[in-house]
Amino acid sequence: MTTDIANSPVTVLGLGAMGSALAAALLKAGHPTTVWNRSPEKADALVADGAVRAASVTDAIEASPVVIACLLDYPVLEELIVPAAGALTGRHLINLTNGTPDQARALAARLEPRGIGYVDGGIMAIPSLIGGPEAFILYSGSRDAFDRARPALDRLGGAHYLGEDAGLASLYDLALLSAMYGMASGVRHAMTMVGEERAADFGPSYLVPWLQAMAAPIGQGAAADDEGSPLGMQAAGLANIVAASHGQGVPAALLSHMLTSMQDIVNAGYDDLLPPLIDQIRKAA
Ligand SMILES: NC(=O)c1ccc[n+]([C@@H]2O[C@H](COP(=O)([O-])OP(=O)(O)OC[C@H]3O[C@@H](n4cnc5c(N)ncnc54)[C@H](OP(=O)(O)O)[C@@H]3O)[C@@H](O)[C@H]2O)c1
Secondary structure: OOOOOOOOOEEEEOOOHHHHHHHHHHHHOOOOEEEEOOOHHHHHHHHHOOOEEOOOHHHHHHOOOEEEEOOOOHHHHHHHHOOOHHHHOOOEEEEOOOOOHHHHHHHHHHHHHHOOEEEEEEEEOOHHHOOOOOOEEEEEEOHHHHHHHHHHHOOOOEEEEOOOOOOHHHHHHHHHHHHHHHHHHHHHHHHHHHOHHHHHHHHHHHHHHHHHHHHHHHHHOOOOOOOOOOHHHHHHHHHHHHHHHHHOOOOOHHHHHHHHHHHHHHHOOOOOOHHHHHHHHHHHO
């Protein structure tokens, strides 16, 4: 199928929290949208807004040149689309189901010989942000499929194509999520240190602006070891955080681990934090 797909039909497989948001954004932008979900009632609101409810996965695929899948995980995705691969031939599958780089590469290798343009994607947004300026989605895999699906993908959030390796979007997605979970664990630790009574003010007044300010230099390639923050000073400060955490009755297991790493790096005479830190993490693995 080689139709020009600008403003053309799109199918969404999977109407969980995220799939429903994707379908709603496509409908809002004027794309004729066909939807399928295991629990069909989840399509009711979308159908009321003009979506077409398909009776089967195959019917849904056959309705559009671009098929977007957003399901729980790869086993569910494969269970649904592998039997319908015949219908997918000549179409473009944009898979926004979370998975690993190897899962993405294996699926691409399975589908591409059948004439299915496969693109894997990592959604860097929560459902309420889809279609808005803060949402962005990472894509990798078939460049041709990405270009053809682009008009629809632009409706969902900023579209970033990383390359032909289908595993790259997942790699970046999971790396970004690992940073988010690291931040979340630091946030919980900080909130626990100040205590429940102070957390309501501490969070918005101090924690959020502080994290935003600290995130900015990362974009300029700086780690936390720029010339204004020597490593020895940071190691001493980290020791104080560990001690204060204990003083507040808050276990500091993660921070203690970081402190040991940083102290080793300082003792070894490094003046750049990131390479030895990466080495240490790799060795631990
Ligand atoms: N929500 C987020 O904030 C977010 C952000 C970024 C990425 N994502 C990714 O988006 C994907 C979907 O997430 P979600 O938030 O939409 O999850 P969800 O609300 O739990 O929806 C899961 C979807 O998978 C379907 N499903 C589960 N098991 C199935 C099975 N055995 N057979 C057929 N369909 C099955 C569900 O169908 P039923 O409705 O019938 O159960 C539903 O459509 C995930 O890979 C997630 O990592 C989500």
